[in-house]
Structures are given as structure tokens and as C-alpha cells.
Amino acid sequence: MARVRMADVAREAGVSVSTVSLALSGAPSRIPEATRDIVRRTAAEIGYRPNSLARGLRTRRTDTIGLVSDQIATTPFAGLMLRGAQQAAREAGRILLLVDTEGDVEAETEAIRALADHQVDTMIYASMWHREVDRPAALPPGTVFLDCVPRGGGPAVVPDETQGAGLAMAELLGAGHTRIGYVGADEVLHPEVPAAAGLRRTAYRSALESAGIAPGPALEAQGAISAPGGRAAATTLLDRPEGERPTALFCFNDRMAAGAIAAARAHGLEIPADVSIVGFDDQPSLAADLDPPLTTIALPHLEMGAWAVRTAVRLLEAEETGAEEGTTLIPCALVRRGTVAAPTAR
Amino acid sequence: MARVRMADVAREAGVSVSTVSLALSGAPSRIPEATRDIVRRTAAEIGYRPNSLARGLRTRRTDTIGLVSDQIATTPFAGLMLRGAQQAAREAGRILLLVDTEGDVEAETEAIRALADHQVDTMIYASMWHREVDRPAALPPGTVFLDCVPRGGGPAVVPDETQGAGLAMAELLGAGHTRIGYVGADEVLHPEVPAAAGLRRTAYRSALESAGIAPGPALEAQGAISAPGGRAAATTLLDRPEGERPTALFCFNDRMAAGAIAAARAHGLEIPADVSIVGFDDQPSLAADLDPPLTTIALPHLEMGAWAVRTAVRLLEAEETGAEEGTTLIPCALVRRGTVAAPTAR
DNA sequence: TTGAAAGCGCTAACAC
DNA sequence: GTGTTAGCGCTTTCAA
Numbered sequence: 265m266a267r268v269r270m271a272d273v274a275r276e277a278g279v280s281v282s283t284v285s286l287a288l289s290g291a292p293s294r295i296p297e298a299t300r301d302i303v304r305r306t307a308a309e310i311g312y313r314p315n316s317l318a319r320g321l322r323t324r325r326t327d328t329i330g331l332v333s334d335q336i337a338t339t340p341f342a343g344l345m346l347r348g349a350q351q352a353a354r355e356a357g358r359i360l361l362l363v364d365t366e367g368d369v370e371a372e373t374e375a376i377r378a379l380a381d382h383q384v385d386t387m388i389y390a391s392m393w394h395r396e397v398d399r400p401a402a403l404p405p406g407t408v409f410l411d412c413v414p415r416g417g418g419p420a421v422v423p424d425e426t427q428g429a430g431l432a433m434a435e436l437l438g439a440g441h442t443r444i445g446y447v448g449a450d451e452v453l454h455p456e457v458p459a460a461a462g463l464r465r466t467a468y469r470s471a472l473e474s475a476g477i478a479p480g481p482a483l484e485a486q487g488a489i490s491a492p493g494g495r496a497a498a499t500t501l502l503d504r505p506e507g508e509r510p511t512a513l514f515c516f517n518d519r520m521a522a523g524a525i526a527a528a529r530a531h532g533l534e535i536p537a538d539v540s541i542v543g544f545d546d547q548p549s550l551a552a553d554l555d556p557p558l559t560t561i562a563l564p565h566l567e568m569g570a571w572a573v574r575t576a577v578r579l580l581e582a583e584e585t586g587a588e589e590g591t592t593l594i595p596c597a598l599v600r601r602g603t604v605a606a607p608t609a610r
Numbered sequence: 611m612a613r614v615r616m617a618d619v620a621r622e623a624g625v626s627v628s629t630v631s632l633a634l635s636g637a638p639s640r641i642p643e644a645t646r647d648i649v650r651r652t653a654a655e656i657g658y659r660p661n662s663l664a665r666g667l668r669t670r671r672t673d674t675i676g677l678v679s680d681q682i683a684t685t686p687f688a689g690l691m692l693r694g695a696q697q698a699a700r701e702a703g704r705i706l707l708l709v710d711t712e713g714d715v716e717a718e719t720e721a722i723r724a725l726a727d728h729q730v731d732t733m734i735y736a737s738m739w740h741r742e743v744d745r746p747a748a749l750p751p752g753t754v755f756l757d758c759v760p761r762g763g764g765p766a767v768v769p770d771e772t773q774g775a776g777l778a779m780a781e782l783l784g785a786g787h788t789r790i791g792y793v794g795a796d797e798v799l800h801p802e803v804p805a806a807a808g809l810r811r812t813a814y815r816s817a818l819e820s821a822g823i824a825p826g827p828a829l830e831a832q833g834a835i836s837a838p839g840g841r842a843a844a845t846t847l848l849d850r851p852e853g854e855r856p857t858a859l860f861c862f863n864d865r866m867a868a869g870a871i872a873a874a875r876a877h878g879l880e881i882p883a884d885v886s887i888v889g890f891d892d893q894p895s896l897a898a899d900l901d902p903p904l905t906t907i908a909l910p911h912l913e914m915g916a917w918a919v920r921t922a923v924r925l926l927e928a929e930e931t932g933a934e935e936g937t938t939l940i941p942c943a944l945v946r947r948g949t950v951a952a953p954t955a956r
Numbered sequence: 957t958t959g960a961a962a963g964c965g966c967t968a969a970c971a972c
Numbered sequence: 973g974t975g976t977t978a979g980c981g982c983t984t985t986c987a988a
Contacts (some may be wrong), residue, residue: 269981271789280959281959282959283957286983297957315667315727315981317728318964318980318981319982320964321664321966322984323983324964328707348709350710351712354709359728362696363696364697364700378705379663383661383663497821549686549896551867553836553837625975627975627976628966628967629973632974666980667980668980
């Protein structure tokens with residue numbers, strides 16, 4: 265592809281390749297501005313572009329970052345993480361090498377090796393949902409974990425679930441609700457989501473306590489992480505007699521919230537007049553499209569993706585492995601839409 | 611990263627580097643199986659991994675594919691295309707270099723250049739929705755277009771919208787419907803989706819004609835490509851008096867179908883008992899989560915992604931530029947869920 | 957202030 | 973059958 269070489273620039277400019285190299289590298293050096301300028305000009309003229317391979321072979325730096333993920337397409341959030349990572353990579357003048365293991369451990373090792381073979385400067389290991397992972401042995405030191413935290417420590421970034429859930433509860437509490445139910449993820453059905461599930465539920469309970477309200481099983485229901493699961497769980501909560509029925513529901517995620525909305529409707533309840541609902545995730549093309557549009561907590565996928573590559577680059581440039589680094593929590597944001605109102609005395 | 615070099619293997623195995631090179635390259639050559647075996651064994655033993663950069667510098671082949679896309683995260687389908695591409699790349703022993711231009715033309719040129727600098731063997735230009743594009747000048751010959759077709763020709767792959775719409779109509783017609791409305795995309799509001807919008811509407815009309823039913827404006831409505839847009843458009847169709855009201859609605863896409871479902875509900879109509887609805891796209895985490903789950907036409911994003919890299923690789927290996935190649939249509943599939951039934955005499 | 961030359965790790969002629 | 977060697981295009985030391 266790149267036809268014209270540095271030697272061509274040198275010949276054309278009437279200097280040697282070393283002069284071209286030095287002149288073109290931004291580094292302050294011996295080359296006087298005049299020569300520099302000539303070189304730059306002729307390089308541009310004949311369309312010279314450095315061959316990254318050759319440079320990389322020599323400098324052992326390729327300006328690339330390997331991104332290995334378990335399931336690129338499985339969640340609607342993957343795109344946002346990728347986008348954040350990609351943006352940050354571009355800002356750092358780097359390119360992302362992408363590899364998807366489809367969740368296959370053997371493929372994962374091979375994928376990581378392949379990235380290493382291509383001499384990526386550093387790697388990012390991304391999970392498509394917040395969880396704890398075992399650090400794949402093939403991963404080089406300095407690898408940053410994205411939306412997952414490695415057992416054993418290391419630089420990682422995940423959403424601040426606790427803060428996010430706090431935001432949701434503050435919104436509901438602030439609107440005047442006192443009987444706030446929790447539509448949770450069934451942890452028996454979903455042993456694989458402990459991070460988010462545990463954190464959000466705990467934050468729900470402590471928000472209640474901080475407000476002087478006693479949490480209790482009567483206010484909590486669990487279901488599969490899906491609209492039907494949310495509907496079923498919300499139904500058990502909404503089935504209670506009027507005076508005991510929650511006036512607001514905080515849901516584990518948007519999909520369950522969608523089910524909760526359906527459950528409320530089936531009970532003849534208006535949203536948000538009779539029941540307020542808050543979701544979690546701000547799932548693209550779901551939360552905003554619900555009827556009414558769902559008030560929810562946005563997961564900071566874009567920011568997390570960007571943070572991961574920035575950190576990887578920082579570690580790289582500082583020549584650190586990041587072994588000492590811990591997990592960074594990125595705050596979630598409340599997205600106010602149409603499902604929260606003050607409770608009404610019906 | 612890769613610490614051990616070919617020279618180490620050579621020394622360890624007591625042969626020369628050329629022997630190692632030849633032995634390790636699968637190519638049938640002079641090296642006898644016995645020597646080959648020794649070399650392979652020692653290579654594995656000391657954990658030798660070839661340096662792709664060095665190989666690439668020498669062979670001018672890097673086993674990489676550059677993927678430039680306009681908006682990675684904008685559509686929920688991006689993940690599927692990426693996944694298909696990634697799978698096919700892995701099968702071909704290649705790695706994807708990913709670059710997102712965020713729709714910025716200047717950034718696009720720079721991104722393409724950056725990929726070229728990294729000596730990718732070939733490129734794929736992906737759009738996040740089916741449309742016609744101007745071929746960016748910086749793109750090398752042999753570039754394959756994914757979910758878009760370049761004005762001027764070249765290898766491209768897009769969904770077979772016509773066949774997909776035909777499938778939808780066949781399903782509705784087959785169920786016995788004769789008054790089938792079309793909830794379309796407003797082409798004035800959305801000048802940027804001509805490909806899909808025109809194709810689907812035309813296919814709708816000709817399916818009607820083939821069935822001996824006259825299409826007409828009374829059966830068609832347009833709206834913004836969104837749930838509210840679909841709801842509004844569907845409402846105008848459903849407002850007609852009972853005997854003239856469509857008994858089925860074919861919607862431009864799933865989001866509009868979601869709105870159509872809401873509109874039907876608002877009219878006190880049961881789905882699918884009173885109105886059947888078919889969407890288009892099979893949008894992840896939308897179509898299947900609707901209530902009832904939406905019968906729709908699945909866009910072949912995964913297959914398209916895979917096709918694109920396979921084609922790029924084929925062209926590469928055949929040393930063709932693909933200039934003669936045209937657009938390949940990948941068939942869509944009908945996904946039967948819960949929104950189609952036979953019309954009932956109410 | 958500039959140029960020559962030695963590699964980075966590999967492949968592929970070309971000897972032997 | 974196997975080894976020697978000349979690069980691929982670049983950076984960087986060293987000498988001038």
C-alpha cells in the first residue's frame with residue numbers, strides 16, 4: 265500500500281534518510297528548522313507515509329492496543345464501550361486491534377496470543393457485563409480490565425452501581441415516595457451477575473434505611489432478568505392491598521422495568537400517576553422507547569471504554585504494570601424521563 | 611512481548627534460522643518430516659511465537675484487515691456486523707483493526723490512512739445502516755463495502771430488503787389478510803434512508819398486487835422512524851371505520867411496529883386477534899421483548915459481516931481488486947413470534 | 957550539522 | 973538437505 269519510502273523523500277530532498285527520520289520525528293533534535301521544513305514539504309509533496317510495521321519492528325512500539333472481549337454483540341452496551349475506547353485510542357494516536365472470543369476460553373488464549381504476535385503495545389480485556397473474572401494467564405502485565413474486575417487485583421473500571429442505585433432511590437424518595445418496592449434479579453436464576461445484582465439491591469436497602477424506612481421482604485421481589493421476569497416480580501408486589509402496595513418500583517434493569525410497566529398496566533394503574541418506576545442501564549433503544557419513556561440510571565459505558573484505553577496508555581508511557589492499581593468506579597447518571605411522579609393519595 | 615526469537619529456536623534445535631523458517635511455515639518444502647518435527651517441538655518447548663511485524667515487513671502481508679465504520683455504537687446492529695466480521699476474520703487467521711470515524715469525513719480520511727500505515731492487507735468499509743455512499747478516495751482497491759453500496763460500483767453486501775418485505779407480506783397474506791396497511795418511514799423526514807425505505811415500500815405494494823389486491827394511499831401512512839412515529843402513522847390507519855380498517859400492518863421497522871402495537875391497544879384492538887403486525891429488522895433487545903413478542907424480518911447483519919471479510923480475503927488471495935464485482939444481497943429471515951394471526955370477522 | 961551503517965526479526969534467494 | 977545472506981523500511985548510534 266504505502267509505495268513511497270523514506271529513501272524517496274531523502275533523495276528528493278537531497279538529504280540522507282537519517283536526516284529525514286530525525287526531521288520528521290517531532291522530537292527536538294539537531295536538525296535546523298530550515299532543513300526540517302524542506303523535508304516536511306517534500307514528504308507531503310510526494311505523499312510519504314511512514315510504514316508503521318518497519319517503525320514498530322525497530323522501536324518495539326506499534327501504537328496499537330489489543331482489545332479482547334468475550335461477547336462483542338451480546339449486549340447493546342458493547343457498542344458504547346467500543347466507541348469510547350475507539351475515541352480515546354484515536355485521541356492517543358493509536359489503533360485498536362479487536363478480537364472476540366465468543367466466551368470460549370481456548371479461543372481466548374489464542375486470541376490474546378495473536379494480539380501479542382502482532383506486538384500490540386498493551387491490552388484491554390473487556391467483559392460485556394459487570395462481573396468478576398479470573399485473569400487469563402496469557403494477558404500481559406499492564407492489561408486494563410473493562411467492565412469487570414480481575415480476582416487478584418489490577419487496573420479495572422466498572423460502573424459505580426452503588427452510587428447509581430443511590431441516585432435512583434434519591435429520585436424516588438425526593439418525589440415523596442415511602443413505599444418503594446425493589447424488582448430484583450433472581451440470583452439463583454442468574455448466578456453470573458453477582459456484581460450488579462448484589463450492589464444494586466444493597467444500595468436500595470440502605471437508601472431506604474437512611475430515609476428512616478425499614479426495608480423488608482414485603483417490598484422485594486425477584487425474577488428472571490427479562491421483561492416477563494420483571495412483570496412477574498412486579499405483579500407480586502402490586503398484588504398487595506392498596507394501602508400496602510408500593511407506590512414506586514425500583515427495578516434491577518430496564519428490561520425488568522419494561523415488565524414492571526406492563527404489570528402496572530395490567531393492574532389498572534397509571535404510570536407515573538399511580539406507580540412510579542425507575543430502571544437501570546439506560547439500555548439503548550429500549551429505555552427511551554418505552555411508554556411512558558423510562559426514567560432510569562445510565563451506565564457509563566462510553567466513559568468506561570475511554571477510561572480503559574487512557575489508563576492503558578498512561579501505564580504504558582509510565583512503564584508501569586499497574587499491578588498496584590485497583591478498581592475505578594465511574595459514576596452513573598440519572599436520566600429523567602416520564603415514569604416518576606409524586607405519589608397520589610388515590 | 612515476544613521474547614524468544616527464531617534464532618533461539620535455531621540454536622536450540624541445532625539448525626539454521628532458514629531451516630526453522632521453512633520448517634515452521636506449513637508450506638511443503640525440502641525440509642524432511644524428521645527435522646520439521648524437531649524444530650516444531652523445540653519451538654513449542656521454548657515458547658516461540660513468530661513476530662508478525664517482522665514477517666509482515668518482509669512478506670508485505672500482515673494478516674490484518676482494516677474495518678472502518680461510520681458509527682460503531684449508533685445502531686444496535688453494529689455489534690452483529692462486527693461479530694460476523696470478527697468470526698470470519700478469526701477463521702481466516704486474521705485480525706481486525708478497528709477504526710470509527712464518528713461520521714466525520716476528515717476523520718475518515720485520516721482513519722483510512724492510519725490503517726494503511728499499519729499495512730492492513732485489505733479493508734472493509736461499513737455503514738451502520740443500508741445506504742448508498744460515495745467511495746472515500748483514500749480507500750484502497752479491493753475494499754469491500756458492508757451494509758452500503760458505493761456509487762460507482764465495487765464489491766458490496768447489503769440485506770435483500772425486497773425479499774425480506776416479500777416474506778413479511780407472504781406471512782400476512784398467507785394468514786388470510788387482504789386489508790394490509792403499511793406503516794412507512796417518512797422519506798421527507800428521513801432523506802438518509804432511501805435504500806431501505808424505498809425498497810420495502812415497493813415490495814409491499816407489489817406483494818399486494820401479486821395477490822390481486824390494489825394498493826392505495828388509504829392503506830399507507832408515514833411517520834418518523836421511531837415508536838411515536840409508528841404510533842402516529844398506525845393511528846391514522848386504524849382510525850378508519852371497521853369495514854375499511856386494515857386487519858394487518860406491515861411496519862417499516864421494529865421501532866415503528868412497537869408504536870403500531872401501542873396504537874392498536876389505544877384503539878381497543880387485541881393483537882394479534884384484531885390486528886396482525888409484522889415489523890422489520892429483528893432489532894436486538896426490542897422485537898423479542900415487545901408484548902406480544904413481535905413477528906418480524908431479521909436483517910442478516912451477522913452474515914453480512916462475515917461475507918464482507920470472506921470476500922475481502924478472497925479478493926486478496928486472488929489478487930483482484932473486485933472492481934467488477936457488484937452488490938451481493940443477503941436474504942432476510944422471517945422470525946415468527948406472537949403478532950400474526952388470521953383475521954377474525956369481528 | 958549531517959551521513960553511514962547497524963540492526964529490529966523474519967523470509968527467500970542463492971549457495972553449498 | 974541445509975546454511976549464508978540480503979534485504980523489508982525504519983530508528984539511532986557513531987563517525988565525520
